[in-house]
Amino acid sequence: MCEAKYEGPDYAIRGTAADGQVLAFAVSTAKMVQEAHERHKTSPVVTAALGRTMSAVSMMSLQLKGAEEEISIQIKGSGPVGGISAVANGEGDVRGYAEVPDVDLPLNAKGKLDVAEALGIGVMSIVKDLGLKEPYVGSTHLVTSEIAEDLAYYFTASEQIPSAVALGVLVNPDGSVWTSGGYMLQLLPGATDEVADMLQERCQNFPQLTTFLAEGHTPEEVLETLLEGLNFQIMAKQPVQFKCNCNRDRVERALISIGEKDLQSLIDEGEDVDMNCHYCGRTYHFTIDEVKELLKKAR
Numbered sequence: 001m002c003e004a005k006y007e008g009p010d011y012a013i014r015g016t017a018a019d020g021q022v023l024a025f026a027v028s029t030a031k032m033v034q035e036a037h038e039r040h041k042t043s044p045v046v047t048a049a050l051g052r053t054m055s056a057v058s059m060m061s062l063q064l065k066g067a068e069e070e071i072s073i074q075i076k077g078s079g080p081v082g083g084i085s086a087v088a089n090g091e092g093d094v095r096g097y098a099e100v101p102d103v104d105l106p107l108n109a110k111g112k113l114d115v116a117e118a119l120g121i122g123v124m125s126i127v128k129d130l131g132l133k134e135p136y137v138g139s140t141h142l143v144t145s146e147i148a149e150d151l152a153y154y155f156t157a158s159e160q161i162p163s164a165v166a167l168g169v170l171v172n173p174d175g176s177v178w179t180s181g182g183y184m185l186q187l188l189p190g191a192t193d194e195v196a197d198m199l200q201e202r203c204q205n206f207p208q209l210t211t212f213l214a215e216g217h218t219p220e221e222v223l224e225t226l227l228e229g230l231n232f233q234i235m236a237k238q239p240v241q242f243k244c245n246c247n248r249d250r251v252e253r254a255l256i257s258i259g260e261k262d263l264q265s266l267i268d269e270g271e272d273v274d275m276n277c278h279y280c281g282r283t284y285h286f287t288i289d290e291v292k293e294l295l296k297k298a299r
Contacts, residue, residue, distance in 0.1 A: 008028065008218065009028075009031070009239060010027075010028055010029050010030065010031045010032045010239065010240045010241060011027070011028060011092075011219065011237060011238060011239045011240055012025065012026070012027035012028075012058050012059050012061070012062055012092065012219070012237070012238050012240050013025065013026055013027070013062075013219050013220060013223070013234050013236065013237045013238075014059075014062040014063075014234070014235050014236040014237075015223060015232055015233050015234040015235050015236075016232075016233055016235060017223075017227040017230040017231060017232040017233070018191070018195045018227075018230045018231065019231060020188065020190075021187065021188055021190060021191040021192065021195050022185060022186065022187060022188065022191065022195065022199065022227065022230065023185075023186040023188055024183070024184070024185050024186075024223050024226070024227060024232065025059035025060075025062060025182075025183060025184040025185075026059070026181070026182070026183040026184075026219035026220070026222045026223045027055050027058045027059050027181050027182055027183075027219055027240065028179075028180070028181045028213065028218065028219050029051065029054060029055045029058060029180045029181055029182075029240060030177050030178070030179045030180045030181070030213075031241075032054060032058070032094060032180075032240055032241055032242045033047065033050070033051035033054060033055070033169055033177045033180040034176060034177040034180075035242040036050055036051065036054060036096060036097075036242055037050075037051075037175065037176065037177060039242070039280055039281045040097055040098065040101045040281060041101060041102065042098060042101045042102070043101065043102050043103055043104050043175070044113055044171040044175055045103055045104070045105050045113045045114060045115060045118045046081060046098045046100075046101050046102070046103050046118065047169060047171055047175070047177065048113045048115050048169040048171060049081060049084055049098065049115045049118055049119060049147065050084055050086070050096055050097070050098050051167075051169035051177065051180045052115070052146075052147040052148065052167035052168070052169060052182070053073050053075065053084050053085075053086040053096060053147055054086045054088075054094050054096045054242075055167050055169075055180060055181055055182040056073060056086070056147065056148070056151055056165070056167055056182060056184075057071060057072065057073045057086045057087065057088040057094060057096075058088055058092065058094050058182075058240040059182060059183075059184050060073075060088065060126075060184075061088035061089060061090060061092060061094070061238075061240075062236055062238060064088075064089060064090030064130075065090050066089070066090045066091065067089045067090060067091045067093065068089070068090075068131050069089060069090045069128075069129065069130050069131060070087055070088065070089045070090075070128075070129045071087070071088055071126070071127065071128050071129070072085060072086060072087040072088075072126070072127045072129075073085070073086050073124065073125070073126060073151075074124070074125045074126075074127065075119060075122065075123070075124050075125075075142070075147070075150075076122045076123050076125075077119035077120040077121060077122030077123075077142065077145060078120035078121050078122055079103075079117060079118050079119045079120025079121075079122075079145070080100060080103045080105075080118060080120075081098050081099060081100050081103050081118045081119055081120075082098075082099035082100050083098070083099045083122075084096070084097070084098045084099070084119070085097060085278075085279075087279070088240070089245075091238075092238045092239050092240040092241060093240075093241060093243035093245070094240055094241065094242055094243065095242060095243065095244045095245070095279040095280060096279065097278045097279050097280075097281075103118050105117055105118055113171065115145065115146055115147065116144060116145040116146050117145075119142065119145040119147075120145060121141075121142060121145065122141070122142050122145070123139055123140070123141055123142065124139065124140055124141075124142055124147075124150050124151070124154060125137060125138065125139040126138045126139075126154060126158075138154065138158045138159065139158075140153060140154045140157055140158055147167055148165040148166055148167040148182070149165070151163075151165045151167075151184075152164055152165040155186065161186050161187070161188075162186070162187040162191075162196065163184060163185065163186045163187070164184070164185045164186075164199060164200070164203045165182070165183070165184045165185075166182055166183050166184075166203070166206070166209045167181075167182040167209070168180065168181065168182065168208070168209040168210035168213070169210065170210040170211075170213075170214055178210075178214060179210055179213040179214045180210075180213075181209065181210075181213050181219065181222075182209065183209070183219075183222050183223065183226065185199055185203070185226065185227075187199070195230070198230075199226070202225075202226050202227075203226065206225065206226060209222075212225075220234065242280075244277060244279045244280035244282065246277040246279065246280060246282060248284055251275050251277075251284045252294060254275070255273075255275065255286070255291070255294050256294050256297055256298045259298065260295060260298050260299060263291060263294060263295040263298055264295060266291055267288060267291055267292060267295065270288065271288070272285060272286060272287050272288060273285075273286040273291055274286075
């Protein structure tokens with residue numbers, strides 16, 4: 001382990017470089033991913049996969065406006081994890097979960113947590129809910145199942161935005177999160193081949209991201225290193241945190257939405273009902289009498 005460690009807050013930054021030819025993002029998410037690990041009791045490989053996904057969606061949320069707009073990354077794979085979902089709003093509130101949180105796999109050939117094997121082959125979908133009638137949904141197949149490369153492929157192939165993405169989570173032997181974060185560089189229309197080649201070389205020669213963050217470097221220093229000499233300017237900075245938008249009213253509406261027949265079946269079983277939120281693990285308890293009241297509302 002590195003002797004130094006960045007102990008600052010979790011936050012994401014967005015900026016531009018090369019006179020508007022490059023859009024750049026970076027994020028530090030160790031505390032957020034640690035909370036996800038504690039809430040869902042994730043194994044190390046699932047912590048890495050979920051943490052990478054949450055870091056990515058944290059950066060993408062910097063393009064949103066306010067708490068009502070949301071963006072999500074949804075991954076469905078053939079591997080033992082099954083799927084991963086992470087959602088962020090325009091205020092930096094992020095939530096996420098893995099379908100199977102306790103997958104245990106041997107390290108891969110490089111001695112790293114085998115996220116690709118945990119996810120398997122499958123599909124990545126990006127959902128943007130901007131408060132319009134229908135959310136925008138874009139999908140692509142997983143090309144490496146390492147998440148960062150898959151997201152870069154999505155931007156390049158589906159949105160025609162050439163992109164470089166790096167995501168990393170460093171997990172301690174006891175399963176806790178040592179450090180976590182990511183960066184994303186995107187070429188905007190009009191970017192020159194010279195700038196594109198320079199960024200490609202910079203990304204290839206950049207130190208391993210988790211090591212760089214664990215040495216105490218900040219998101220600003222990540223982008224300043226990658227974009228040195230390219231007039232990098234920060235345009236936005238936002239705290240990010242694990243925060244779920246579930247509440248009892250939402251859960252009540254969800255129960256009502258299952259319909260009169262299913263509500264009556266719950267009542268006939270004669271036992272109280274516990275509803276769990278996938279994203280944060282919170283449990284909402286309903287007595288039989290409360291379920292009866294919901295049945296009245298459903299009618």
